[in-house]
Amino acid sequence: MKINVFKTEDEVLDGLANYFVEVAAKSIAHHGQFSVALSGGNSPKKLYELLASPKFRDKVEWKKVHFFFGDERYVPHTDLQSNYLMAKKAILEPLDLSYRQIFPVNTSVSPEEAAARYINDINLYFAGFDARFDLVLLGLGDNSHTASLFPHTPVLHDKTASVKEVFLDDQQVFRITMTAPLINQAHHIAYLVYGAGKAEAVHHVIEDKKDIENYPAQLIKPSDGELQWFLDTAAAALLKK
Ligand SMILES: O=C(O)[C@H](O)[C@@H](O)[C@H](O)[C@H](O)COP(=O)(O)O
Numbered sequence: 656m657k658i659n660v661f662k663t664e665d666e667v668l669d670g671l672a673n674y675f676v677e678v679a680a681k682s683i684a685h686h687g688q689f690s691v692a693l694s695g696g697n698s699p700k701k702l703y704e705l706l707a708s709p710k711f712r713d714k715v716e717w718k719k720v721h722f723f724f725g726d727e728r729y730v731p732h733t734d735l736q737s738n739y740l741m742a743k744k745a746i747l748e749p750l751d752l753s754y755r756q757i758f759p760v761n762t763s764v765s766p767e768e769a770a771a772r773y774i775n776d777i778n779l780y781f782a783g784f785d786a787r788f789d790l791v792l793l794g795l796g797d798n799s800h801t802a803s804l805f806p807h808t809p810v811l812h813d814k815t816a817s818v819k820e821v822f823l824d825d826q827q828v829f830r831i832t833m834t835a836p837l838i839n840q841a842h843h844i845a846y847l848v849y850g851a852g853k854a855e856a857v858h859h860v861i862e863d864k865k866d867i868e869n870y871p872a873q874l875i876k877p878s879d880g881e882l883q884w885f886l887d888t889a890a891a892a893l894l895k896k
Contacts (some may be wrong), residue, residue: 668847675845678843690789690790692790694847723780732762806871808871810832
């Protein structure tokens with residue numbers, strides 16, 4: 656595990672954008688394509704905009720990139736809560752990609768069916784081989800969740816499924832999420848976390864005692880891939896130096 660700490664949010668974004676470019680080039684050189692699972696929420700929006708900006712857009716062979724979603728809110732793709740909509744506006748539309756490169760979660764069916772169909776999409780993409788994404792991008796909630804692996808949810812203990820529906824009691828909403836076993840198969844996993852509000856969660860996940868129920872992001876331990884954290888000093892403030 657490598658922990659990269661940058662002074663400012665902009666430097667974190669730049670650091671992760673350069674890592675994205677590096678992993679994309681390595682993946683495309685190795686097997687002709689680059690499969691990436693995007694994270695949702697607010698933090699990655701600026702990263703996606705930066706990757707689609709003149710500073711980075713010409714550094715990646717975008718036609719060889721395939722976009723999946725590490726998790727999705729169970730809402731229509733037109734809903735402002737949709738991770739797909741956020742990514743569509745921030746990077747997918749600006750890069751003028753083919754729809755065949757983009758694998759959104761189908762949230763027009765039941766949550767269970769949405770998860771089952773996404774498993775099928777992923778298995779078809781990897782053509783029956785192990786589903787090993789080249790890169791999984793993750794964020795971290797201030798309650799130490801990642802993707803939609805939330806504290807005290809049954810999905811934390813699911814060792815077999817690769818995608819599951821999750822019901823969040825406090826918000827009374829469903830999410831669809833890749834599970835830890837699927838995420839941990841990835842060749843590269845990168846957390847993007849910035850801001851003082853995440854400092855406690857970063858400490859809990861990286862160096863606190865093992866407590867999966869309360870700190871689900873501790874589940875993320877790639878089997879033989881690489882895990883890197885991209886943090887600003889505010890989010891890293893509680894880490895032992
Ligand atoms: O769908 C989501 O919300 C994300 O995948 C989720 O895991 C996110 O990464 C964290 O909640 C942090 O979100 P912020 O970046 O908005 O703080």
